[in-house]
Amino acid sequence: xxxxxxxGGMHGHGPVLAExxxxxxxxxxxxxxxxxxPALFVGGHFNVDEFRHAMERMEPAHYLQASYYxxxxxxxxxxxxxxxxxxxxxxxxxxxxxxxxxAAPVLTLDxxxxxxxxxxxxRVDHAVAARFAVGDQIRAKNFNPTxxxxxxxxxxxxxxxxxxxxxxxxxxxxxxxxxxxxxxxVYSVSFTALELWGEARADKVYIxxxxxxxxxx
Amino acid sequence: xxxxxxxxxxxxPEEIELRVKALESLLLEKGLxxxxxxxxxxxxxxxxxxxxxxxxxxxxxxxxPLYKRRLLENATAAIAELGVxxxxxxxxxxxxxxxxxxxxxxxxxCSCYPWPTLGLPPIWYKSAPYRxxxxxxxxGVLAEFGLTIAADKEVxxxxxxxxLRYLVLPERPAGTDGWSEEQLAELVTRDSMIGTGLPKSPxxxx
Numbered sequence: 001x002x003x004x005x006x007x008g009g010m011h012g013h014g015p016v017l018a019e020x021x022x023x024x025x026x027x028x029x030x031x032x033x034x035x036x037x038p039a040l041f042v043g044g045h046f047n048v049d050e051f052r053h054a055m056e057r058m059e060p061a062h063y064l065q066a067s068y069y070x071x072x073x074x075x076x077x078x079x080x081x082x083x084x085x086x087x088x089x090x091x092x093x094x095x096x097x098x099x100x101x102x103a104a105p106v107l108t109l110d111x112x113x114x115x116x117x118x119x120x121x122x123r124v125d126h127a128v129a130a131r132f133a134v135g136d137q138i139r140a141k142n143f144n145p146t147x148x149x150x151x152x153x154x155x156x157x158x159x160x161x162x163x164x165x166x167x168x169x170x171x172x173x174x175x176x177x178x179x180x181x182x183x184x185x186v187y188s189v190s191f192t193a194l195e196l197w198g199e200a201r202a203d204k205v206y207i208x209x210x211x212x213x214x215x216x217x
Numbered sequence: 218x219x220x221x222x223x224x225x226x227x228x229x230p231e232e233i234e235l236r237v238k239a240l241e242s243l244l245l246e247k248g249l250x251x252x253x254x255x256x257x258x259x260x261x262x263x264x265x266x267x268x269x270x271x272x273x274x275x276x277x278x279x280x281x282p283l284y285k286r287r288l289l290e291n292a293t294a295a296i297a298e299l300g301v302x303x304x305x306x307x308x309x310x311x312x313x314x315x316x317x318x319x320x321x322x323x324x325x326x327c328s329c330y331p332w333p334t335l336g337l338p339p340i341w342y343k344s345a346p347y348r349x350x351x352x353x354x355x356x357g358v359l360a361e362f363g364l365t366i367a368a369d370k371e372v373x374x375x376x377x378x379x380x381l382r383y384l385v386l387p388e389r390p391a392g393t394d395g396w397s398e399e400q401l402a403e404l405v406t407r408d409s410m411i412g413t414g415l416p417k418s419p420x421x422x423x
Contacts, residue, residue, distance in 0.1 A: 008325030010349035016361055018341045024263050029237040035255035052327055068343045070233055097246040109253040116261055121307035122380040150378045152325055186379050197353055203372040205352050208379035
């Protein structure tokens, strides 16, 4: 979707303000919010693409005003409500919490070290043909789905070069909408500053793009 | 580049505090989360995982040419040799700064970041100013970090929009011949592995 999250190339957001010796968390609620992500992920309540898409659907002004972990909380609430894991009445405290009929897996203390050290790769062990090879000139497609995609606006319609083939990964555009992995190749694609911004400097952007985002150029 | 906390638009925190408490309490009552696991996750990412991991990787690459080759060819495996792996670092790539290329990383669409090697990201990395500007005006942003890149050097911005996570391998500072990996690691800053900084010089070492 052409959402507020797709920030690359925008002006007007002001200077980058870096905090010296920044702590990982500024408030206790941020610690709480952070810890819910791995717990709910392992619980199978969402995948990372659904998680991101729920943040992208935030009202734009709210997205810009809210801090990072507030985005997370918004996403958790949105997904858990949409999937019926919790009810609005339960969340508002107007109904007694009930146990769900189908028990979900729970991330327990003993599982934490292994989960942290292993994670969950989006790489898919699936033989899929690559449509492009290193050195190919390609064009990022000009498409504007209202659904989830990881093709940012600033590269759409631009001509770039395949720099590497990273192998086969699940496709976020389908994963975010319950339509399966649709495994395909992901490439590192370079775009010059001239192509992206009309500026003749030596600089490039390298971005990882799925096969279906690209066409021959 | 200091900033006051009140630029972060999140104060007063009461409403969000209550919101988080309500959600966490509900999930506990429904038996969907284990409170001991939540505490362990917080402790792990607040105290055990951070840029010292990445600094060990960089220092080893500086000291050991064979390790550096493995790191550039298969970063995930080479980083795992040091016992570093996992969530948001499942598929890693290391990009090397050279005399001709300066690398810098971003996630314009959200805030993807290599947690096992760098820890959780700082606020500025997740902020609209950094995500919007680093792709269109990398030299301007780097200058705000005190980094001026020569005009004949390429600035290569890596937008980690897919599931690969990036670590920058900075150039080894001059004047460090014969240094141990432990000594070298002291020179490696978080920002030098993001690309918004350079390693400390030997004169700044403790």
